[in-house]
Amino acid sequence: MENNNKFVEKLLDSALLHRTKPEPAPGLEARILERVRADAGEQSDRKKLWKFWVAAVAAGAAVAMITMIYVANRSHSPAANTTQAGNAVPAPAPGEKPAANTEATLQPRSKGVVAAPMQAARHERKPTHRAETPHWPSQFPTPAPLSPEEKALIQYVRDTPPQDLAASYPQQEAESESFEIKPLEIAPLDIPPLSAASTQQVSQ
């Protein structure tokens, strides 16, 4: 029994010692370094790709931001402010003809400002439509808000049926036609010729 114990102990120690020495294949260190190098290269490529995507996303976000700011500014442009400030539209450019429809258009009361067309006054403005198709004023700075008299006139035009407006227009025309302006008459100049006595007085 004692002998068996010793034998087993010795056997176990020897077996454990023999078990400890696994030998790797030659060139293990070179293969490890090669693998590390390959992995590092892949990582470097991945980093580059990652940086590229980050830059692309940042650029895209910047472009989107600038576009949004630009669109927002356009929707709050001076043209919109002008129309909001009293239904006024800019006066036509010097070469432009005034609106042909005399029924719908008011004559200008102050320099550079015309009243809004009747149709535009009747129909409420649509902000979305204005934002999509903004029209820039032909006059800068934009005209001042309408005066109380102009507003009253617009109100009158709004409230008055078009037939009544049309009926009142020829009467005004007739009144203006009955008033005739006579042509100016200028008396001819009468300059008397110089006499001998008058020339002596001048020489003295």
Next chain:
Amino acid sequence: MPESSDGALCETFPMAASSTDQMEQAVREHSRTLYAIAYSVLRNHHDAEEATQETFVRFWRHRERWVLIRNRRAWLARTTWRVALDMLRSRRPENDPPVSLSEAAGAISKLQAAGIPADEIAARQEMMALLDRLIESLPEDLRHPLKLSLAEELSSREISDVLEIPEGTVRQRLWQARQILKEKLLVLLEGTHGKQQ
């Protein structure tokens, strides 16, 4: 290491010469130890090399934190141990049937009866197979320290670093593991002796 002595990593990292030197030094100093640790877990040369390479890849990725590593050898050994265990778990079960304990013990008893010294018997394949079976039958908390101590004669301190348990516990478990192995071997051999008689 002829291939790596000219700075294989420097081709990719010309600016990280010092890191490359350290890396090559670590590979030179520890690759065999790590290989042995991996082999003690996986019992397969190819897998052991794979685990060793993976360990050094992770080590390189951590190069910015090398200064924080107190004991580089222990860090590498711990990483190898974990990589090997992960590989072992993910590896499909081997198709080879396990060696029969009674057959192996019978063969050893015959050798003992023939008067062959214990050293010679220990080097035999039957004894290696029997020992592997006995070690694998140990409880995990005893098996792991024993495998690490057998792998590359890691000290109790290093084993405690790898397994993250106190050094005294490592010594105690190693002693327990040896005792259990001895008892099992004794029982096996006595059993076969009885049968033979």
